[in-house]
Amino acid sequence: MAELEFSNVSKEFDGVSALQDINAQISSGEFVALLGPSGCGKTTLLRLTAGFEHPTEGEIKLGGNTVASPKTFVPPEDREIGIVFQSYALWPHKSVFGNVAYPLEVRRVPRAEREARVKEALSLTGLNALGERMPAQLSGGQRQRVALARCLVFDPSAVLLDEPLANLDLALRASMHEVFSMFHRRTKATMLYVTHDQGEALALADRVAVMEAGRIRQFAAPEVLYREPVDCFVAGFVGDGAVVSARVTGRSENNSLILNVLGQEVLSRSATTEPSHVSIRPEAITLSNDAPLRARVISCTYLGGRFRLTLDTAGETLVAFSMHRAAIGETVGLKLHDLWAFRDPDADVVTMRSLTNA
Amino acid sequence: MTPQTKPSLSSRSLDRLLPVMLLPIAFIALGPVARLLLEGIGFGDGFTTEHLTTVLARPSTGTALKHSLITAGGGTLLSVLIGSTFAYLVALTDIRGKGALVFCLMIPMMIPPQITALAWMQMAGPSSTILKVLELAPPLGSPQPLHSPGGIILLLGIQHASLVFLTLRAGLRMIPADLVEAARMSGASSLRVWTQTVLPLSMPSLIAGSAMAFVTALGNFGIPAMLGIPAGYATLPTLIYQRLVGMGPSVLPEVAVLSLVIGTVAIIGVLLSRYVLSQRGFGLVGLSGTPLALNLGASRRPVEIGLWAFIFVILALPLLALCATSLIPAYGVTLTFSNATLEAWKEVLLTQPVTRRAYANSLMLATGAAAVLLVVSMPLAWLMERRSSHLTRLLDALIDLPYALPGVVLSIACILAFINLPFTDLTLYGTIWIILLAYLARFFVVMLRPIQASIAQLDPAMEEAAASVGAHLGRRLRDIILPLAAPSAAAGAILVFLTAVNELTVSALLWSSGTETLGVVIYNLEDSGETVMASALAMSIVLLIVGLMGLVQAGADKFPKGVIPWQS
Numbered sequence: 062m063a064e065l066e067f068s069n070v071s072k073e074f075d076g077v078s079a080l081q082d083i084n085a086q087i088s089s090g091e092f093v094a095l096l097g098p099s100g101c102g103k104t105t106l107l108r109l110t111a112g113f114e115h116p117t118e119g120e121i122k123l124g125g126n127t128v129a130s131p132k133t134f135v136p137p138e139d140r141e142i143g144i145v146f147q148s149y150a151l152w153p154h155k156s157v158f159g160n161v162a163y164p165l166e167v168r169r170v171p172r173a174e175r176e177a178r179v180k181e182a183l184s185l186t187g188l189n190a191l192g193e194r195m196p197a198q199l200s201g202g203q204r205q206r207v208a209l210a211r212c213l214v215f216d217p218s219a220v221l222l223d224e225p226l227a228n229l230d231l232a233l234r235a236s237m238h239e240v241f242s243m244f245h246r247r248t249k250a251t252m253l254y255v256t257h258d259q260g261e262a263l264a265l266a267d268r269v270a271v272m273e274a275g276r277i278r279q280f281a282a283p284e285v286l287y288r289e290p291v292d293c294f295v296a297g298f299v300g301d302g303a304v305v306s307a308r309v310t311g312r313s314e315n316n317s318l319i320l321n322v323l324g325q326e327v328l329s330r331s332a333t334t335e336p337s338h339v340s341i342r343p344e345a346i347t348l349s350n351d352a353p354l355r356a357r358v359i360s361c362t363y364l365g366g367r368f369r370l371t372l373d374t375a376g377e378t379l380v381a382f383s384m385h386r387a388a389i390g391e392t393v394g395l396k397l398h399d400l401w402a403f404r405d406p407d408a409d410v411v412t413m414r415s416l417t418n419a
Numbered sequence: 420m421t422p423q424t425k426p427s428l429s430s431r432s433l434d435r436l437l438p439v440m441l442l443p444i445a446f447i448a449l450g451p452v453a454r455l456l457l458e459g460i461g462f463g464d465g466f467t468t469e470h471l472t473t474v475l476a477r478p479s480t481g482t483a484l485k486h487s488l489i490t491a492g493g494g495t496l497l498s499v500l501i502g503s504t505f506a507y508l509v510a511l512t513d514i515r516g517k518g519a520l521v522f523c524l525m526i527p528m529m530i531p532p533q534i535t536a537l538a539w540m541q542m543a544g545p546s547s548t549i550l551k552v553l554e555l556a557p558p559l560g561s562p563q564p565l566h567s568p569g570g571i572i573l574l575l576g577i578q579h580a581s582l583v584f585l586t587l588r589a590g591l592r593m594i595p596a597d598l599v600e601a602a603r604m605s606g607a608s609s610l611r612v613w614t615q616t617v618l619p620l621s622m623p624s625l626i627a628g629s630a631m632a633f634v635t636a637l638g639n640f641g642i643p644a645m646l647g648i649p650a651g652y653a654t655l656p657t658l659i660y661q662r663l664v665g666m667g668p669s670v671l672p673e674v675a676v677l678s679l680v681i682g683t684v685a686i687i688g689v690l691l692s693r694y695v696l697s698q699r700g701f702g703l704v705g706l707s708g709t710p711l712a713l714n715l716g717a718s719r720r721p722v723e724i725g726l727w728a729f730i731f732v733i734l735a736l737p738l739l740a741l742c743a744t745s746l747i748p749a750y751g752v753t754l755t756f757s758n759a760t761l762e763a764w765k766e767v768l769l770t771q772p773v774t775r776r777a778y779a780n781s782l783m784l785a786t787g788a789a790a791v792l793l794v795v796s797m798p799l800a801w802l803m804e805r806r807s808s809h810l811t812r813l814l815d816a817l818i819d820l821p822y823a824l825p826g827v828v829l830s831i832a833c834i835l836a837f838i839n840l841p842f843t844d845l846t847l848y849g850t851i852w853i854i855l856l857a858y859l860a861r862f863f864v865v866m867l868r869p870i871q872a873s874i875a876q877l878d879p880a881m882e883e884a885a886a887s888v889g890a891h892l893g894r895r896l897r898d899i900i901l902p903l904a905a906p907s908a909a910a911g912a913i914l915v916f917l918t919a920v921n922e923l924t925v926s927a928l929l930w931s932s933g934t935e936t937l938g939v940v941i942y943n944l945e946d947s948g949e950t951v952m953a954s955a956l957a958m959s960i961v962l963l964i965v966g967l968m969g970l971v972q973a974g975a976d977k978f979p980k981g982v983i984p985w986q987s
Contacts, residue, residue: 111883111887112886112887113883137883137886137887138886138887138888138889138890138891139889140887141889142887143887143888144884146880146883147880148878150878150880150881150883151884152881152884152885152899152903153903154902154903163885163888163890163898164888164889167888167889167890167894168889208884211884211888212888215888215889221887
């Protein structure tokens with residue numbers, strides 16, 4: 062258990078920037094997900110933490126000690142960080158027991174203690190009966206558990222997981238979610254979990270770092286990301302819904318902003334006084350026949366219990382939930398409430414223009 | 420638990436030490452060749468083209484060059500004919516018993532050329548034991564028909580057919596089956612599919628295989644030595660051998676020039692084929708893997724009979740003749756059931772000190788080369804795959820050179836490099852160490868490539884996982900890389916052993932009394948008329964080699980794809 066700290070970390074591969082200016086603090090025992098589309102740098106950040114890559118600039122601290130900086134570099138084998146790979150990376154020539162025992166062999170743990178600890182790790186991951194099997198004889202989910210047990214057994218100060226569920230089918234993923242949560246509760250290790258699946262990130266993590274193009278766009282708790290995204294990318298990448306440009310027209314008494322969104326005056330929560338966009342989640346839309354904002358139904362899919370409608374209004378596409386099936390092409394009325402407004406860093410030009418127009 | 424911040428000494432020093440390994444390896448593998456190039460321009464006595472001009476102006480050089488080109492060229496044509504027929508039939512049709520057929524076709528390549536020559540000589544000519552038994556032998560005094568350019572071409576063609584076969588078959592495997600299926604769907608017959616789809620697509624590998632056969636035939640010493648020297652028909656390798664054996668080390672500058680001539684011809688051959696290849700490269704897109712099996716229909720049985728009959732003629736018949744000769748009491752005697760004897764076998768294997776020594780030397784050299792290369796190649800292959808640098812890439816590109824250059828060239832290069840060890844009065848010339856060094860240089864790639872292939876196939880995450888749980892580089896190499904690359908390393912070691920036991924060309928120039936190898940002794944026995952003993956010794960080597968090949972074959976499914984040359 063140790064906290065993890067990144068200060069101004071950058072990484073270039075042959076002059077091409079992969080990570081820029083990463084600043085983040087992860088407290089001891091926290092479960093953090095790195096979420097982003099492929100190529101956003103999340104795996105690079107994980108590999109820098111593990112020590113498989115050297116940062117081009119900046120410093121990484123683990124438990125208060127610098128493990129990577131321009132001056133020092135602690136190789137992966139001395140970092141006490143466990144990692145679970147997407148391919149699991151089980152050693153095919155060692156049995157399940159041999160795989161799990163290896164970290165202890167390397168540490169010269171006496172045989173009796175070694176066997177006890179391996180057995181404990183195997184039983185925690187539900188592998189008691191499989192110790193003698195070879196990795197090739199295991200199913201995908203079992204291999205994943207072996208990889209976890211191999212991490213668990215040496216009590217690492219931090220555990221890194223690189224898209225650990227990418228190779229498993231849907232049903233197994235759900236059950237592995239529980240295994241990871243158990244693992245985290247049990248070891249209280251600091252965990253860094255790389256995924257491109259927002260469902261996984263939101264479900265598992267205490268906090269999620271949303272990454273894009275080598276930068277962390279927002280680093281916050283899942284519910285904050287959903288309700289209060291900081292920019293268009295996060296609003297669009299995390300959760301369902303729409304992002305629409307907005308203009309401030311006033312301020313209400315209880316300090317929420319009055320915005321012009323899609324031609325309507327609406328109240329909105331915001332952290333800034335000069336927002337450029339609003340995030341409209343499906344929950345923020347109520348269908349109402351007499352509402353002045355009209356929209357045309359483009360599609361209607363049944364989700365079980367409710368319908369998901371995509372709606373077109375004034376060239377913008379919105380997403381709403383409905384208890385009733387809607388006909389495609391039908392016109393419905395919309396009420397907007399509980400919106401979140403933010404200022405997108407790339408939207409300055411748009412705001413400048415709207416300001417001069419005003 | 421907190422991580423240690425002090426850098427761990429063991430892992431980092433090993434990380435720095437490994438690249439240093441490259442230097443001695445580069446020196447042993449490439450030093451001699453570099454030294455040879457310098458010799459050609461008069462290294463040691465100042466820059467001069469004198470050797471170059473005198474040797475090139477001598478008529479014997481031109482004649483030997485002409486003979487080399489004729490025999491290597493003719494042999495290549497024959498190799499292409501045999502190798503491509505087998506490759507197309509094995510890779511494309513539904514004939515049965517492919518595995519056995521391929522194994523048998525590989526044996527001529529693994530048998531030392533001088534044994535091949537000896538075996539064929541026992542099959543033809545007036546003293547042929549087998550012809551005498553069949554009462555077909557020509558009258559005494561009639562010439563041995565194989566002591567001729569035609570004989571050399573025939574045996575070179577058979578010996579190297581498997582090179583064409585292997586390259587072509589590997590290429591045919593890459594042709595996506597759906598291309599052929601598409602051609603058939605368009606209504607093309609089997610023959611049309613072959614001429615219009617398969618033949619053009621497989622042309623690059625056919626050319627590459629031909630180039631390999633040509634270069635190998637050019638450097639072949641055993642066959643022209645056994646068949647050409649008695650007929651006074653010298654090729655460049657035999658000319659070098661005769662000069663060096665006749666005149667000693669004083670002719671070194673001269674034979675260096677001769678070996679440069681062979682090296683140049685070989686490199687021109689390779690470059691020419693590369694050029695032709697670059698002109699007609701195809702990007703093949705599609706799924707390969709499904710083996711093609713064009714239905715031969717009613718002609719399947721005759722084709723199978725034809726192929727096996729051919730194998731019988733080129734493999735079984737000469738070996739039977741060799742075996743028959745090894746069983747007669749004295750050369751020229753007709754073999755009968757009553758006079759068959761194992762006397763020669765006993766004499767050669769148990770009594771003669773020279774042959775016993777040669778067996779010991781060859782086995783020691785082959786084992787030593789295999790063992791040293793095994794130990795060195797493992798970390799080196801790892802270094803090349805995982806810590807690639809300009810230096811490793813350069814070594815990677817040049818390491819093929821000592822193997823690709825004709826053996827004579829490498830031998831001369833080794834003599835030049837090791838006749839006077841720098842800074843000492845010591846010489847390695849005449850000792851067994853010079854042969855070992857030459858073998859190390861020559862067979863480096865044979866060991867390195869399979870290990871490289873298997874490390875390249877390993878998921879790097881295997882090592883990273885070991886690092887993350889605390890294993891230092893040394894432990895990772897020992898616990899993870901070594902066991903996982905071991906099957907390929909074993910196959911590589913057996914291949915080195917097989918090729919080294921076979922070897923004549925290099926040792927023919929490097930041996931001296933006491934350091935004879937098997938190849939040398941067979942040649943000398945035959946040369947001095949002890950054909951029966953030579954046959955017995957040759958037969959025992961054939962049995963050893965086929966046994967070892969069988970051993971590799973038995974473990975075939977444990978090796979990664981491409982490790983066993985005859986299963987690529």
